[in-house]
Amino acid sequence: MKMSAGVKQASRAYYLIPSLFTLTNLYLGYLSIAATFDGRYRWAAVFIIIAAVMDGLDGLVARLIRASSDFGIQLDSLSDAVSFGLATAILIHVWGLHPTGAKWPLLSFLFLTAGVLRLARYNIRTKSQPDRKTYQGLTVPSAAMFISSLVFAHPEPLQTHALAFILGLLVVIVAFFMVSTMRYPNLLSFSPRKKIDAKSLLILAVFLGGLVLHADIFLVAFFTLNVLSGPVLTLARFLLKRAQRKKSAPQAA
Numbered sequence: 001m002k003m004s005a006g007v008k009q010a011s012r013a014y015y016l017i018p019s020l021f022t023l024t025n026l027y028l029g030y031l032s033i034a035a036t037f038d039g040r041y042r043w044a045a046v047f048i049i050i051a052a053v054m055d056g057l058d059g060l061v062a063r064l065i066r067a068s069s070d071f072g073i074q075l076d077s078l079s080d081a082v083s084f085g086l087a088t089a090i091l092i093h094v095w096g097l098h099p100t101g102a103k104w105p106l107l108s109f110l111f112l113t114a115g116v117l118r119l120a121r122y123n124i125r126t127k128s129q130p131d132r133k134t135y136q137g138l139t140v141p142s143a144a145m146f147i148s149s150l151v152f153a154h155p156e157p158l159q160t161h162a163l164a165f166i167l168g169l170l171v172v173i174v175a176f177f178m179v180s181t182m183r184y185p186n187l188l189s190f191s192p193r194k195k196i197d198a199k200s201l202l203i204l205a206v207f208l209g210g211l212v213l214h215a216d217i218f219l220v221a222f223f224t225l226n227v228l229s230g231p232v233l234t235l236a237r238f239l240l241k242r243a244q245r246k247k248s249a250p251q252a253a
Contacts, residue, residue, distance in 0.1 A: 049148050118137055138227060149219035184230040
């Protein structure tokens, strides 16, 4: 039975709904770059953080209405490369490195390169890895939000080589985490079709409360914990396996 032209058009429009969130994400990335060049660094950071929210919503909406597609996956990655890779790299250079006179353009380019590599690897493994409770490597939006939280808390350009060195060290660490094989928990792994439990509501309440009371401190703390969650969980698994081996060794003997 053939579909009518009206049904086909409705179906196409149905699949475009998640893409609207993705394009909003891309537009916010563009606004962030423009704000960086205008010297409005806090706004540049805010645009990146809001873009990350849009990036999370497009996936949730796609799963909710079952409108996932290969086109949407590619569009999402290209938008992420701009909004989180390029926009954050430019923000790192203009806000943190250039004002101090540090001639380290490779550091901001390192962030962009690691982000693009992370996105390419994600695209390859999306179909072969249906379980999305964890991710391999720090996600690019998480890395971008971590840097943006620092800018949001301290919007004035860095002025000393010491601060530029600390920023450069953080960029190197975050770039390594993005391309690493460490497992990171997926904070958006819940299904929109299921009821939200009390634990999720408590986390949401703490997040909103932190934003209202002390947004600058809370964002830095929250995204720092997110960046460190991968290494901490990796170390915990290693220690657990090591303890299990020691426990099983005498029994085997």
